Amino acid sequence: MSLLEIDNLGVRFYMEESKIDAVHNASLRIEEGQTVALVGESGSGKSVTALSILQLLPYPRASHPHGSILFDGQELLGVHKDQLRALRGGRISMVFQEPMTSLNPLHSIEKQINETLILHRGLDKNKARSRTIELLKKVGLPDVEKRLDAWPHQLSGGQRQRVMIAMALANEPDLLIADEPTTALDVTVQAQILKLLKDLQKQLGMSILLITHDLGIVRHIADRVYVMKDGHIVEHNVTHTLFSAPQHSYTKLLINSEPHGDPPVIDEQTHVVIETHDLKVHFPILRGLLRRTVGHVKAVDGISLQVRAGQTLGVVGESGSGKSTLGQALLRLIPSSGSIQFGGRDIQGLKEKDVRPLRRQLQIVFQDPFSSLSPRMSAFQIIEEGLLVHGIGATHTERRQHVADSLREVGLDASSMDRFPHEFSGGQRQRIAIARAMILEPRFVVLDEPTSALDKTVQAQIIELLLSLQRKHKLAYLFISHDLKVVRAMASEVIVMKEGLVVESGPTEQLFDDPQKDYTRALLAAALEGKALEWEE
Amino acid sequence: MLNPMSKKKQLLNFSFSRLNQRRLASFYQNRRGYWSTWIFFTLFFCSLPAEFIANDRPLLIQYKNQLYYPVIFTYSETTFGGDFETEAEYRDPFVRELIEENGWIIWPPIPYHYDTVNYNLKQPAPSPPDGDNILGTDDQARDVAARLLYGYRISLLFGVLLTVCSTIVGMTAGAIQGYFGGWIDLLFQRFIEVWQGLPTLYLLIILASIVEPNFWWLLGLLLLFRWMDLVGVVRAEFLRARNFDFVKAARALGQSDAKIMWRHVLPNAMVSALTFMPFILTGSVGVLTSLDFLGFGLPPGSPSLGELLKQGKNNLQAPWLGFSAFFTLAIMLSLLVFMGEAVRDAFDSRKNFASSEDNA
Numbered sequence: 001m002s003l004l005e006i007d008n009l010g011v012r013f014y015m016e017e018s019k020i021d022a023v024h025n026a027s028l029r030i031e032e033g034q035t036v037a038l039v040g041e042s043g044s045g046k047s048v049t050a051l052s053i054l055q056l057l058p059y060p061r062a063s064h065p066h067g068s069i070l071f072d073g074q075e076l077l078g079v080h081k082d083q084l085r086a087l088r089g090g091r092i093s094m095v096f097q098e099p100m101t102s103l104n105p106l107h108s109i110e111k112q113i114n115e116t117l118i119l120h121r122g123l124d125k126n127k128a129r130s131r132t133i134e135l136l137k138k139v140g141l142p143d144v145e146k147r148l149d150a151w152p153h154q155l156s157g158g159q160r161q162r163v164m165i166a167m168a169l170a171n172e173p174d175l176l177i178a179d180e181p182t183t184a185l186d187v188t189v190q191a192q193i194l195k196l197l198k199d200l201q202k203q204l205g206m207s208i209l210l211i212t213h214d215l216g217i218v219r220h221i222a223d224r225v226y227v228m229k230d231g232h233i234v235e236h237n238v239t240h241t242l243f244s245a246p247q248h249s250y251t252k253l254l255i256n257s258e259p260h261g262d263p264p265v266i267d268e269q270t271h272v273v274i275e276t277h278d279l280k281v282h283f284p285i286l287r288g289l290l291r292r293t294v295g296h297v298k299a300v301d302g303i304s305l306q307v308r309a310g311q312t313l314g315v316v317g318e319s320g321s322g323k324s325t326l327g328q329a330l331l332r333l334i335p336s337s338g339s340i341q342f343g344g345r346d347i348q349g350l351k352e353k354d355v356r357p358l359r360r361q362l363q364i365v366f367q368d369p370f371s372s373l374s375p376r377m378s379a380f381q382i383i384e385e386g387l388l389v390h391g392i393g394a395t396h397t398e399r400r401q402h403v404a405d406s407l408r409e410v411g412l413d414a415s416s417m418d419r420f421p422h423e424f425s426g427g428q429r430q431r432i433a434i435a436r437a438m439i440l441e442p443r444f445v446v447l448d449e450p451t452s453a454l455d456k457t458v459q460a461q462i463i464e465l466l467l468s469l470q471r472k473h474k475l476a477y478l479f480i481s482h483d484l485k486v487v488r489a490m491a492s493e494v495i496v497m498k499e500g501l502v503v504e505s506g507p508t509e510q511l512f513d514d515p516q517k518d519y520t521r522a523l524l525a526a527a528l529e530g531k532a533l534e535w536e537e
Numbered sequence: 538m539l540n541p542m543s544k545k546k547q548l549l550n551f552s553f554s555r556l557n558q559r560r561l562a563s564f565y566q567n568r569r570g571y572w573s574t575w576i577f578f579t580l581f582f583c584s585l586p587a588e589f590i591a592n593d594r595p596l597l598i599q600y601k602n603q604l605y606y607p608v609i610f611t612y613s614e615t616t617f618g619g620d621f622e623t624e625a626e627y628r629d630p631f632v633r634e635l636i637e638e639n640g641w642i643i644w645p646p647i648p649y650h651y652d653t654v655n656y657n658l659k660q661p662a663p664s665p666p667d668g669d670n671i672l673g674t675d676d677q678a679r680d681v682a683a684r685l686l687y688g689y690r691i692s693l694l695f696g697v698l699l700t701v702c703s704t705i706v707g708m709t710a711g712a713i714q715g716y717f718g719g720w721i722d723l724l725f726q727r728f729i730e731v732w733q734g735l736p737t738l739y740l741l742i743i744l745a746s747i748v749e750p751n752f753w754w755l756l757g758l759l760l761l762f763r764w765m766d767l768v769g770v771v772r773a774e775f776l777r778a779r780n781f782d783f784v785k786a787a788r789a790l791g792q793s794d795a796k797i798m799w800r801h802v803l804p805n806a807m808v809s810a811l812t813f814m815p816f817i818l819t820g821s822v823g824v825l826t827s828l829d830f831l832g833f834g835l836p837p838g839s840p841s842l843g844e845l846l847k848q849g850k851n852n853l854q855a856p857w858l859g860f861s862a863f864f865t866l867a868i869m870l871s872l873l874v875f876m877g878e879a880v881r882d883a884f885d886s887r888k889n890f891a892s893s894e895d896n897a
Contacts, residue, residue, distance in 0.1 A: 333788055356793075367782075372785075373783055374783040385787065386790040436790070440790070
């Protein structure tokens with residue numbers, strides 16, 4: 001008998017008048033001590049399936065028209081809520097995606113873990129404390145004794161996720177449900193957390209249900225993989241077989257949707273579009289009554305670079321490395337020091353009023369297409385705004401023509417221009433954001449993680465679009481990303497950033513094939529092979 | 538589209554019209570607030586043409602086959618065959634007789650203006666309610682019902698004007714502070730703290746001894762001290778929104794600050810401002826009433842709820858004065874508060890979107 005058997009499960013949501021079937025006839029099986037991965041893109045119903053196990057969906061808006069969930073032979077659907085409560089955090093635990101928000105910011109680490117121990121096991125305070133220390137050691141949190149009283153905000157993202165895992169393990173669950181446990185983390189940390197989960201599973205003999213959108217990461221950790229699309233489980237198999245001989249076309253697409261492209265060839269002949277020398281962005285740290293500056297956060301600490309027409313400079317780094325700050329400083333969206341040469345003149349000293357005409361040639365595309373488009377404006381209004389600012393297109397009809405052309409250029413239907421952002425999918429929104437930048441015919445575009453918020457299959461399309469636009473208009477790109485695979489597909493040259501400094505730089509091929517620094521090596525290993533390497537600080 | 542993350546995203550980036558529909562529906566579901574709103578606006582719009590409801594001039598006169606509209610136009614007594622060139626005193630039995638000999642008169646439901654002195658009282662003023670003065674008269678023999686009606690209108694008009702003006706000033710101040718931040722924000726905030734510390738009442742008393750306060754003076758003076766209500770919320774919204782990606786994108790397009798604030802940030806701050814407005818209105822009405830009650834408000838003789846309350850206090854033997862003013866105020870302010878609560882709940886996204894019941 002399997003530990004968990006989901007049979008023919010359906011999940012239905014009622015929205016005002018309509019109803020939506022999020023999951024159709026999903027069947028899934030987890031044996032004891034097995035790691036099972038449930039893979040699918042956003043909206044595929046994978047999280048909903050997982051949340052149904054502990055019935056954490058918003059009932060009664062959600063319902064299960066059919067199906068059964070057997071846990072250790074016991075039917076969970078429709079079970080009394082007291083029994084469910086005993087299971088939650090007891091025999092079945094969950095780890096969520098966002099370690100920033102799933103810990104209570106007002107409780108110390110010790111208190112959060114103690115709580116579940118006292119609740120489910122009835123331990124007294126002292127015993128709970130020693131068990132907490134044991135757990136935190138097990139998940140590899142450094143200096144455990146010192147950190148017991150730490151608050152969540154004093155820990156890094158990876159450390160927080162370790163605490164979350166410790167909480168989930170507190171009662172030695174039989175089944176751990178990990179819902180995108182590494183998505184919010186940097187690649188190197190991601191590899192460490194996955195390794196930790198694998199090790200813990202071996203030690204404790206529990207089963208893991210790993211939910212993720214990233215087929216790549218499950219390769220090394222899962223025994224069995226279920227692929228989900230539009231609420232259906234389209235394929236499942238033993239991991240090895242699934243990767244070597246995928247049956248369903250969607251699985252094949254997922255496996256092959258690793259980003260690839262032909263980055264522009266390095267050409268020393270073309271002219272330099274933008275160039276910086278010793279660019280610095282320091283944020284003062286203010287303390288005390290008089291708000292005196294006691295120090296600086298050096299977000300960008302003396303970076304020199306140049307980007308040529310038709311070329312892409314990739315900027316790679318983990319969160320907090322200052323790569324986004326660098327991009328925004330280049331466009332003078334945040335104050336900086338050091339020279340910025342654009343089009344033969346130094347734009348650093350110019351007044352905002354004098355920079356404004358240049359903005360037409362300096363554009364930016366942001367990471368999250370959900371937040372970078374104003375929800376209250378139609379696609380036409382969003383794209384038109386730049387035309388109005390720079391006085392392009394005298395009449396309304398002329399501007400509509402312009403907008404239609406640019407929508408077609410980014411691969412969208414021009415007739416959809418009067419729709420609002422929420423009516424578009426994530427990939428389409430990113431195309432609108434690109435159209436907003438491209439309609440001004442810029443010479444230099446900062447691409448700030450333009451593909452990170454998108455599903456893998458959409459990512460590949462956006463990369464293709466960006467490359468073709470670059471070839472057509474001889475654009476200079478600064479491509480910022482934490483995803484090395486995407487950078488390899490886009491950039492001709494790369495700089496690796498860490499804590500505001502350049503760790504290593506060079507032509508893409510050379511840097512990927514023969515990294516010189518340990519940090520670069522660790523990054524590459526984590527990103528490309530999913531391995532956790534140690535590096536010297 | 539239904540894993541919880543994407544659902545959340547959908548809701549955060551809502552369909553604007555659908556969100557508004559949801560808000561309307563939520564407002565409608567709050568029966569108390571919904572009916573309060575109806576009653577309040579009905580009363581308000583009824584009080585606007587107060588001259589046609591309570592007046593000492595007839596609505597319509599037919600005299601010698603000709604129609605006259607005394608509420609709108611002024612006619613001299615000679616028009617109706619009287620002796621004086623001055624305006625006709627329609628309440629005068631002599632004039633009335635003159636007209637009725639050759640035609641007829643239609644009076645408004647309450648045949649008194651707020652400043653009409655009723656000289657035909659059967660007992661000394663303040664006289665209790667009777668068929669003639671349905672809510673009695675005050676200590677100067679003026680009809681209480683007429684004064685209430687005019688007082689209600691002036692209170693609300695004053696309140697609405699003060700609310701609108703202080704909202705505009707407050708939002709502008711909050712927007713500038715929040716959007717630019719830094720030193721502007723710091724200095725402005727300190728200034729507001731000092732300004733809030735000024736004893737408003739004493740200043741009003743002092744100013745009242747320099748100028749004779751009328752409606753517009755009072756409006757201006759109160760505006761000086763009451764625009765701060767919204768600054769905090771609007772400032773917070775702007776502080777938050779100025780770092781949104783779409784605001785940054787607009788800056789990268791070269792859009793000017795004023796346009797960015799207007800087109801991109803302001804719509805985000807509107808929700809909190811709208812939520813506050815009914816409560817600001819309640820406060821504004823209350824302030825005018827209390828100033829009138831203390832005698833520092835509208836000039837003597839103006840119809841006002843505060844003044845009526847004061848009369849009620851001074852004439853405890855005439856409880857209809859105090860009761861009328863009290864119930865009018867209590868009902869009006871309660872309606873406003875209920876309305877405000879309904880608006881606030883309708884705009885509360887958490888309440889609107891919260892998963893109905895997690896049985897954990």
